[in-house]
Amino acid sequence: MTGVVDAMVVDVQCVFQGLEGVAKDYHTELITTNERMRITGARHIQFEEHNADENAREIIKLAIDNFTKRRGEIYIPQHKSPLVAGFSHEYIRYMLGGRFRASFRPLNDAIISGRIQGVAAIVGCNNPRTVHDENIMYLVRELIKKDVLVVMTGCAAIGAAKHGYMQPEMMEHAGPGLREICEAVGIPPVLHLGSCVDNSRILTILTEIVEEGGLGEDISDLPAIGLAPEWYSEKALTIAVYAVASGASVIFGGVGSPVGSSEEVTRLITEGWEEKFGARFDFISKKEDILAAVLDHIQKKRKALGIDKKQERILFDMEMRRELRV
Ligand code: SF4
Structure with a gap:
């Protein structure tokens, strides 16, 4: 909803099918990467472990190409909050x-x-x-x-x-x-x-x-x-x-x-x-x-x-x- 997300990549985590509808309201390219998690209307780029570099390059290129399609107002919240993570x-x-x-x-x-x-x-x-x-x-x-x-x-x-x-x-x-x-x-x-x-x-x-x-x-x-x-x-x-x-x-x-x-x-x-x-x-x-x-x-x-x-x-x-x- 910031209007600056050029591509969003999802695999099998908790993601709703309705996300594609939200992405469409902006210019965001929604990309699924796992056979078990396809979303109607989203682009699918199958992640292959032996080909991970190439898959990543393809996605990044898509995002870069999509940059020029940004439209409407851009909203980036100014509030920031640092965190210390990593307590294994x-x-x-x-x-x-x-x-x-x-x-x-x-x-x-x-x-x-x-x-x-x-x-x-x-x-x-x-x-x-x-x-x-x-x-x-x-x-x-x-x-x-x-x-x-x-x-x-x-x-x-x-x-x-x-x-x-x-x-x-x-x-x-x-x-x-x-x-x-x-x-x-x-x-x-x-x-x-x-x-x-x-x-x-x-x-x-x-x-x-x-x-x-x-x-x-x-x-x-x-x-x-x-x-x-x-x-x-x-x-x-x-x-x-x-x-x-x-x-x-x-x-x-x-x-x-x-x-x-x-x-x-x-x-x-x-x-x-x-x-x-x-x-x-x-x-x-x-x-x-x-x-x-x-x-x-x-x-x-x-x-x-x-x-x-x-x-x-x-x-x-x-x-x-x-x-x-x-
Ligand atoms: S929505 Fe719940 S189950 Fe899904 S990643 Fe977040 S905490 Fe985990």
Whole structure:
């Protein structure tokens, strides 16, 4: 809608067929590149791995040729917002312990002491039936205020980045405990972990936290939860299911539950899965109710781990650290 997009290239991600109609209102050339994702009216240039260079050149040439067809008013928003991205589980280990002592120990200690109350992964889509980014940003703001470390992926992460929440300066909006950790480590209170297919990285981080010791025996013991406050895509649903099967509870917000009309299925994915995997899949529409459920979940997990009371800071010696790994 800026009027300056000369070509747009899509593959098999979440793209609607109606995009071609929007592109036609401008001069934009819409190009599909995957056999499984054709769009009526769009140009198709099949991506061949052994011919990738040539495919790319063809697309770039098309875009350059299309430049002269720009028409109408051009609108480029002046608002810009920097972000710090790239927090893989390897990089978080490095940030927490340096090159020679890379470790999740400082994060575990911060959770045990209560300076960080828990971890919330806010991920997933935007949904045309909800106000864009409203639920996502409400939860980001409120959770960091309550000392919950937020990690993000996918379209939700871009929402937080647009609002400036993915830069270290935002630590001033965090609660005192989370802020202390962010200042010491030099990270923002909201970490960008990648695209929505990188949600597996979040599970890797949760696994590393469990392995580090002191916070239970399984992902389902952790004061951690996954949220997709404005979900729409079946891909998001699939990701939620594998997160729950791995032990991480998930809440979807915004629109209602697609299985809400069946009491039996709803019982299965909530209580049933909780019995089986230690984690449940809930659909909660209102953002305020999601926040209350997240804080309740985190406090329940902290209580079960026996870390719900404020603790004195203890300096661990090597012997105590070795004990934790047993
Ligand atoms: S977050 Fe949702 S809309 Fe965005 S790429 Fe992932 S599944 Fe698609």
